[in-house]
Structures are given as structure tokens and as C-alpha cells.
Amino acid sequence: MEKEKVLEVQNLYAAYDEMVVLTDVSFSANKGEVTVILGGSGSGKTTVLNHLLGLLPIEKGTVSLLGKNVATLREVEQVDLYLQMGVFYQNGGLLNSLTVAENVALPLNQHTNLPQDLIDEIVFMKLGLVNLQHAFYLYPSQLSGGMMKRAALARAIVMDPPILFCDEPGAGLDPVSLEILDKLILNLKNKLGMSIIMVTHEVSSILRVANRIVFLDKGVVVFEGPLHEALHSTQPAVNEFFSVMKNENIRELLKG
Amino acid sequence: MRKKRARTSFSFCCQDRLQVNLDGQTMSLSGKLTMQEAAELTRHFLNHLRFIEQKTLVFDLSGLVHIDSAGVMALFYIRKKLYEKSIQSELTDAPESIADKIRLFYPEEEAGVSPPRRPAFFEYVGGQVYHFFSSYVFGFILLAANIFYWGVTDIFKPRARRKGEFVNQAVLIGVNAVVIVVFLTFVIGYVIALHSAGQLRTFGANIFVVDLVVFSILSQMGPLITAILVAGRSGSAIAAEIATMKVTAELDALKTMGLNPNRFVVVPKLYACMLTMPFLIVFANVAGIFGGGLAANVYLDITPEVFVNRMMDIMRNKELWVALVKSQVYAALIVLTGSFYGFRVERGAEGVGKVTTVAVVVSITLVIVADSLLGVIFY
Numbered sequence: 001m002e003k004e005k006v007l008e009v010q011n012l013y014a015a016y017d018e019m020v021v022l023t024d025v026s027f028s029a030n031k032g033e034v035t036v037i038l039g040g041s042g043s044g045k046t047t048v049l050n051h052l053l054g055l056l057p058i059e060k061g062t063v064s065l066l067g068k069n070v071a072t073l074r075e076v077e078q079v080d081l082y083l084q085m086g087v088f089y090q091n092g093g094l095l096n097s098l099t100v101a102e103n104v105a106l107p108l109n110q111h112t113n114l115p116q117d118l119i120d121e122i123v124f125m126k127l128g129l130v131n132l133q134h135a136f137y138l139y140p141s142q143l144s145g146g147m148m149k150r151a152a153l154a155r156a157i158v159m160d161p162p163i164l165f166c167d168e169p170g171a172g173l174d175p176v177s178l179e180i181l182d183k184l185i186l187n188l189k190n191k192l193g194m195s196i197i198m199v200t201h202e203v204s205s206i207l208r209v210a211n212r213i214v215f216l217d218k219g220v221v222v223f224e225g226p227l228h229e230a231l232h233s234t235q236p237a238v239n240e241f242f243s244v245m246k247n248e249n250i251r252e253l254l255k256g
Numbered sequence: 257m258r259k260k261r262a263r264t265s266f267s268f269c270c271q272d273r274l275q276v277n278l279d280g281q282t283m284s285l286s287g288k289l290t291m292q293e294a295a296e297l298t299r300h301f302l303n304h305l306r307f308i309e310q311k312t313l314v315f316d317l318s319g320l321v322h323i324d325s326a327g328v329m330a331l332f333y334i335r336k337k338l339y340e341k342s343i344q345s346e347l348t349d350a351p352e353s354i355a356d357k358i359r360l361f362y363p364e365e366e367a368g369v370s371p372p373r374r375p376a377f378f379e380y381v382g383g384q385v386y387h388f389f390s391s392y393v394f395g396f397i398l399l400a401a402n403i404f405y406w407g408v409t410d411i412f413k414p415r416a417r418r419k420g421e422f423v424n425q426a427v428l429i430g431v432n433a434v435v436i437v438v439f440l441t442f443v444i445g446y447v448i449a450l451h452s453a454g455q456l457r458t459f460g461a462n463i464f465v466v467d468l469v470v471f472s473i474l475s476q477m478g479p480l481i482t483a484i485l486v487a488g489r490s491g492s493a494i495a496a497e498i499a500t501m502k503v504t505a506e507l508d509a510l511k512t513m514g515l516n517p518n519r520f521v522v523v524p525k526l527y528a529c530m531l532t533m534p535f536l537i538v539f540a541n542v543a544g545i546f547g548g549g550l551a552a553n554v555y556l557d558i559t560p561e562v563f564v565n566r567m568m569d570i571m572r573n574k575e576l577w578v579a580l581v582k583s584q585v586y587a588a589l590i591v592l593t594g595s596f597y598g599f600r601v602e603r604g605a606e607g608v609g610k611v612t613t614v615a616v617v618v619s620i621t622l623v624i625v626a627d628s629l630l631g632v633i634f635y
Contacts, residue, residue: 141603
């Protein structure tokens, strides 16, 4: 059965001045799945993500998110679309001048007319989901790296978005914090049916959460398919990427 | 006695998507309960709350088709409000998909059920006053004591001093400020004489312009303008430098190398500022008096010889001593305030800008307050 698609990218091209970053990128992401965009440094992952988020103008190709063509949206429609997606930035992107609670409450305050005490309750509950209730009145500068990421995740999911984008969520985290974060992400997928698009190259994290892999190399998608196919792919770049940990992790994974 | 009539039933509709019915002890919700409906549901409900006289309420959720986290929290919020009115309530008959969401989001009863409360007004004010004294006043005194301790120690232990830093800071704080200090006091001296010229001429008291200029420049304008300029130039630079060092963990690095940041960073600045400030004030005084003399010559026909002779008659050593005392007090205040705020920086890059601004404002304020106090003491 064909799964419902939340994201479809077709023939996306991008260049910074003379330097071509994406030559021809096409892929899609299914509803309720974790799609991981992979690739070495400089393969264009972040550029793809910025196009999906509407942060860079689309020159050639189409990006359709939740059935809407991102390139042709008017500003109002773009805002509506932003309300249906959560974005979890690499280094948090929390506003330094606001407390953690105010950061998380920001979308609720701006986009809904819920009473303030109810907003406080919602924020408290969301911080509870990421186990950060004690940081309610703290400022981002008072948080550790892992806490900052969890606070950013709480803010990304505060509007219950059907689609969540994560830009290198695991970067700079220790393995234990990373596992906790992955569990959170899996919970969001399993319990809320969130579709998650993730850019990462933490191999352990990919094995835990990914359903589908999109592998970028030199501005082209060289592999697109389920995780287990990616692990056995003969495509050189993909093969090389996974061979690094093949010896240790895959055996366990296959055993399990 | 008239008793408010109990309302045992009501119903309302939120955005045509959520239907709420209260009948007897059963409150049934049907339709969607998401962020949009949650806002209206809670508002309507709070409006109806005072009419509810039932002792128990049962929420029948069998008609709900969709709920999100805001919806679950709205139910929690409503039940909390009911609980505060001593009304017991329970959620029943939720379809499996709805119950799943409720299990996921609904806060555990025994765990802290509410976000920490905001402090009340007097508690807040009291807290702020306490905070002001404990961290600002006390902190400033502590820092001053520490810096003076190291300042005095360094005089007797020249080997431990940071080589070349004193000269470097003396150039930055003192020498580089000479031009602007001289220019501004010259202009001020000129303007003081110019404005008093008209008044004095009316009374035929032309010669007293010399008294006016000399006294005002020597005892007030020279030291004060110099101090304000140094506070603006160097106070901000000191605060920004120390704040940046703290943000980039340079101060931590110094500490872990066994070096006291106060001694290593602040003391050379304090020496430099205290040593160059009297010279700056001398330059300022000369320039101010020169400006006043020029204006006196142009507008009141007082020749330089007359001006100098009169000046020599009226000048007292006291003004110079007072200026010296003032220069030391101002220098210490400027360096201490700048470093105090520099050390207090919080929240990364944004904080650096903030403490720099505050440092300038506070050091200029302290300089003016100190000037008034010294003015009264040495009157």
C-alpha cells in the first residue's frame, strides 16, 4: 500500500553564487516515519533542509510540504505552514533574553488565545515530556548543552506539529544524553504519529530511530530507501559510511 | 434571604467543532478538542463555573474524535479549577485513541501539578531589595577590598606584576584621552567666560571673570569633565574587555592557572588610571583656563598679563590638592565600576553589550555623586 507522503522534493537545484551545491535532488518522506537525511560534510544536507524550511528561495525544482508547494506560498500561507511544523535547530536557537518557559510559551502566546495559566500548564507539561521542569525559570545561558537541546525540542513540539524537522539533534551530546533524546523522538513518532525529518550523522542514533534513509553525496541523492536496505547497499558512498560501524553495531542489530 | 439560583445544566458550542453539554452530573464533550477549541472551552467554562453547584461531575468524553496536548491540558486545567471549588470530577468513556493522548500528556497527580508560582508583589520587591544589597552593594565592596589588597601587595612585589601591562593601560586610559579632554575643557572654559561676560560687564566687574573661570575650572569643571570622559571612554572599555574575557572563559583559564583575575587584569588598569588621572586633570585645567582667558580677552578686553596677574593672586594650593584627591577617587570608582560590571556579565554576547552600557551609566553617576560629596567636604 502506498503510504501518505508529507514531503516531496523534486529536482531541487541550489547554488551559492558560482558554487553549485545541489544539482538534482529528489526524495520524499512518509507520514508517521522518521526520515534521515544523511551525507558527509559539504554534501548539501543543511542546504536541503533550509530549502524545506523556506529559509532559502527555491530556484529550480519543487518542494511540497503537507501537500503545499513551498515556492508559491504567500506570506500568510507560509506562516500557516510554519505553525504545522516544528523545527529543532542544531544549537537550540533559544532566545537568550527569555527564560526557558517563555521560550517554549512563545508560539502559544503569539498564535493562540489560550489563557495565561493554561499556557503555563501546557509549557510545564511539555517541559515534563523532555524532563526539564526544574528549568522553568532558568535562562538558556544557565543550561547545559543537553538541557538546551531538550528545551529546544520542547519548544519545537509545543504546538503539536504534525511534522518535525531536526537539524543534527545529536551533535555534541554524550551517548547517554543522545539515547534519551532518541527515545523522546521515537515517542513523538509512535505516540503522536509525528512525521520526523532529521539531518544527522550520528550512526547510533540512525540505527535507533530511522525508518527511511536519504543519502546525499555531492549534491545528488545516491540512495533512498528503508534503513535495512541502506545497511546492505552496494552504492560506494553509502557503503563506506555504514562500513565504519558495520563491524560493531550491525551484528548486534541483526542478532536483535 | 434570596439564594442564587443553582444552574444544573448548560450547554455551549466552541467554533462549531466542540459541543459541551452539562446535564445533572454529566458533562459531555463531543467533537474536536484542539488548541483553538481549548481557548474557548476554558473561557466559557470559567464563565459558567460559579453556577455549578454539583458536588461531583463526570466528564463524558465518548463523543470526542480528536484531542491534542492543549486539549488535554484544558481538561486538566478545568478539573483543577473544579477541585479548587471542592468539586470532584472524573474523565470517563474516552475512546481508545483519545485515552492514549490523555495518558501521554495528563500530568501525574502526585507530582507537582502546577508550574512554580510567580512571587507576589511584596515578596518580589523584598527579594529585589535584598538582591540589590547582597549582590550589588556587598559585591562592590568585596571586589573593591580584593582589588585594593592586590593593588597594595603588588607595590611590594614588583616581580609578580604583569610586565608592560601598566604602560600599555596608561597609554590607553590616559595618553589617548588627552586630546579630547583638552579640547572639551577648552571649549567649556571659553563658554563659561563668554556667558558671564555680559553679566559682569553690566556691573563693571570685568576683572572678576578671572575668578569665575579659574575657580570653576580648577575646583569643578576640570576634574569632573575629565572623570566623565574617562568613564565614558575607559569605563566602558574595561567593562567590555572583562566581560568578553569572562564569556570566552579567559578568566576561568586564568584562575585555573593559579592567577587571580583581579590582580592580573584589574590592578594594572587601576594603577594606570590612578596615575594618569591627575595629569589629565592638570591638562584639563590648563586648557579650560586658557579657553576662559581667550574669551575674556575677546569679549572683555582683559589682556593676558592682567589675566595671569589676577590668577596668581587668587589661586590657592587647596584647589590643587582637592583636585588630586578627587582624581584618585574618580579613577578608583571608574575602574572598580567597570570591572564590577564586567565580572557580572551573564548570557553570552548579549550580556557584554548590556553590562558595558550599565557600567558607563553607573560610573558617571557615581563620579557625580562623589563630586558632590567631596565638594561639600572641601567647601
